[in-house]
Amino acid sequence: MLSVHSISKSYGLQTVLHNISFNLNPGEKTALVGPNGCGKTTLLRILTGNEKPDGGSFSLTPANARLGYLPQGADLPAGVSIAQYLAHMQGDLPALTRELELTAARLAGSPTDPSLQETYDRLLERISAASESAGRAPALLAAFGLDGLPPDLPVTALSGGQKTRLLLAGVLLSNPDLLLLDEPTNHLDMDMLEWLEGWLSASRCAVLFVSHDRTFLDHVATTVLELDPGTHTLRAYPGNYSEYLDQKELERGHQLQAYSDQQDEIARLTLAARRMRSNAVFRKGGKADSGDKFAKGFFANRSLGTNRRAKAIEARIDRLRGEDAIDKPRDAWRMRMEFNGNVETGRDVIVLQDLSIGYAHPLLSGLNAVLRFGSHAALTGPNGCGKTTLLRTIAGVLPSLGGTCRLGKGVHAGYMTQEQEDLDPRANALTSLQRVSNLAETEARAFLHKYLFTGDDVFTPVSSMSYGQRSRLSLACLVAQGANLLLLDEPLNHLDLPSRERFEQALGNFSGTILTVTHDRYFIQRCATHLWEIRNGSLNVQEIS
Secondary structure, three states: OEEEEEEEEEEOOEEEEEEEEEEEOOOOEEEEEOOOOOOHHHHHHHHOOOOOOOEEEEEEOOOOOOEEEEOOOOOOOOOOEHHHHHHHHHOOHHHHHHHHHHHHHHHHHOOOOHHHHHHHHHHHHHHHHHHHHHHHHHHHHHHOOOOOOOOOOEHHHOOHHHHHHHHHHHHHHOOOOEEEEEOOOOOOOHHHHHHHHHHHHHOOOEEEEEOOOHHHHHHHOOEEEEEOOOOOOEEEEEOOHHHHHHHHHHHHHHHHHHHHHHHHHHHHHHHHHHHHHHHHHHHHHHHHOOOOHHHHHHHHHHHHHHHHHHHHHHHHHHHHHOOOOOOOOOOOOOOOOOOOOOOOOOOEEEEEEEEEEEOOOEEEEEEEEEEEOOOEEEEEOOOOOOHHHHHHHHOOOOOOOEEEEEEOOOOOEEEEOOOOOOOOOOOEHHHHHHHHHOOOHHHHHHHHHOOOOOHHHHHOEHHHOOHHHHHHHHHHHHHHOOOOEEEEEOOOOOOOHHHHHHHHHHHHHOOOEEEEEOOOHHHHHHHOOEEEEEEOOEEEEEEOO
16 A cells, blocks of 8 residues: 655754655554654655655555545635535535546547546546545534534634544545544544544554554554654554553563673673783783793793783673674653642642533533542543633633632642643743743753753743643643642643653652543543543543542
8 A cells, every 4th residue: 555665854964764664554554653853744744745755765556546634733725615625525526427427428439548448437436435425424524523513614714623623524535545644633522532543443544643642542553653763763563552562661671681681791701801911911920030931931922812812802892882782772752740839738629519610601500529639630521511611710710600619728720721822922931930930040941951941942932832842831830830739721732652651650740639631541541530521511520440
């Protein structure tokens, strides 16, 4: 289906991809993993023709295979409605039918023309696929929560999340033979995620996808391709993401043992060579003044032989430290975080009593819940159900419309917004942290280094930062303020897989209280003690065993 041969790509002196080769077979579901910035999106853009490699090539089999691509942050075409966009993606049946009629007329006049016959057959396939897509469109739109939108609604009127889901729906309706998906799980709630997992697993098309949702990776991937940020090369691992992690851990254990054995061997040989050198000097010096010519020659020859053996051992040591050296396995790149806030609060940290929330009109009413000290609660529910509104109300950003929302005694809440709009776009990382911490520049820069802001990175304006950088800066500011209640609105959205794992470790070590909006099922299973689920207008609270 897809064959990639020795692709390389650099930007100036910065190598991104080096000698990348792999095959993707029909029906295979392959995950592309690696930390942010390692080249995953660049590779997908090369495979779609949006970028050119510096070297290497790739090919599709058959050459006319249909390619579907979902890029990150793509824009919908301006001036079209939802119905027009979907018709374009799934194939315009009337236009295809007219083209088929014209081709049939030309074929009647030249029945032996192989190119016309091939065109006719290809049009029949496209018409069949477009008819099939038209039949599937209503169910697919419903799965992505778009079925309630008027078909003639301009795509420019959609929210950011709706646009992303419409783009994904269009790509799936295009009947691709090969799907390239760059973070397709963004803006999908858990029901949508499960639907997409089922669709991809049942689909006959090959899929190469990037995702930071580990449950999604486990449920969909049959192969994992890892881009190494250090060597810029790629390795394939059979199985899903959990199996990939097991293989990586096994590899690391073997390499660590081999490295340790080699270091022991170097130490043993070094000691042996040193002893030989000492013995050679002793023999030469001990007998040189004896006046015995025979002994003098005998020990000189023995010293010469000992020196030769010492040199041979030292040459072997040089090889073990050079061309035959086994590298010490390095720790995977991970974001370092520490949460050290004051955690002394009352037992009841958040208390909701008959709470109504919303803006001009109530979105949710009659909410009752208590979050106890030390609990780590995940707030879930379908997109648009009111999760962010509830978090904003608890944080005091939005007033309640009725009932009570109360924080316990001694609670200091730290609120991280979904898009980090609390950051001043004119400020940089250094000044942003100093505004909330009163740290001196040296201390602030050392603190920011833990969040991967190194060197002149601390002077990058917020307006020029990537989403991932803004997430890290928001987290740093949250920690520096000493919060003992963390209110996090989808904090994992812009973190890569290694950073998500480190983030979970940090939250696991945080002895305060947490309420976080998330759709990451893996995160919920590992970190949450309670589940706050909004469904059908009600808030249901349950303990996770």
